[in-house]
Amino acid sequence: MDIDSLLKRKQDLYTLLKSQHEAEVNEMNHYMSVLSRLNNGIIKNYVHKLLDDGLRHIEYISTMMTTIEGASSSLNLTKQGIIKSIDEEKESRDLLLKCVALADDVETKSLLKSIIVDEEHHIKILEHIEELVSKPG
Ligand SMILES: [Fe+2]
Numbered sequence: 001m002d003i004d005s006l007l008k009r010k011q012d013l014y015t016l017l018k019s020q021h022e023a024e025v026n027e028m029n030h031y032m033s034v035l036s037r038l039n040n041g042i043i044k045n046y047v048h049k050l051l052d053d054g055l056r057h058i059e060y061i062s063t064m065m066t067t068i069e070g071a072s073s074s075l076n077l078t079k080q081g082i083i084k085s086i087d088e089e090k091e092s093r094d095l096l097l098k099c100v101a102l103a104d105d106v107e108t109k110s111l112l113k114s115i116i117v118d119e120e121h122h123i124k125i126l127e128h129i130e131e132l133v134s135k136p137g
Contacts, residue, residue: 014068021061028054082130086123093119 031047031054038044093116100112 010068014065017061017065017068021058021065024054024058024061028058077129077133079130079133082126082133086126086130089119089122089126093123 028051031051035044035047035051038047096112096116096119100109100116103109103112
């Protein structure tokens with residue numbers, strides 16, 4: 001096979017992977033939106049399984065796309081990107097703090113607080129990633 005055909009195949013594969021990436025994200029959004037309305041434990045477990053698989057598929061597909069893109073765009077984990085993520089997590093935490101202040105029932109308050117604890121943890125993790133990325137090697 002000549003080089004043009006090979007490149008065309010790669011480009012076509014990339015386009016299809018990109019579509020599949022979008023499809024997986026859409027599926028996951030849909031599953032996440034129905035999750036809270038499910039009462040049946042078995043069905044809930046199934047939907048969790050679909051979400052777990054979806055996340056794994058997105059990871060695989062992203063890796064394949066990065067490989068095709070080449071090393072040049074494998075710098076998705078840039079310092080700037082991480083700092084943006086830290087800001088987003090902090091915004092989430094601050095928004096949730098406002099929610100706690102407005103929530104009246106104990107159960108809602110404690111659930112919101114547990115999410116805040118997670119967000120604080122996410123911030124710590126991202127700050128550690130930032131440190132690791134800053135260091136050479
Ligand atoms: Fe988070």
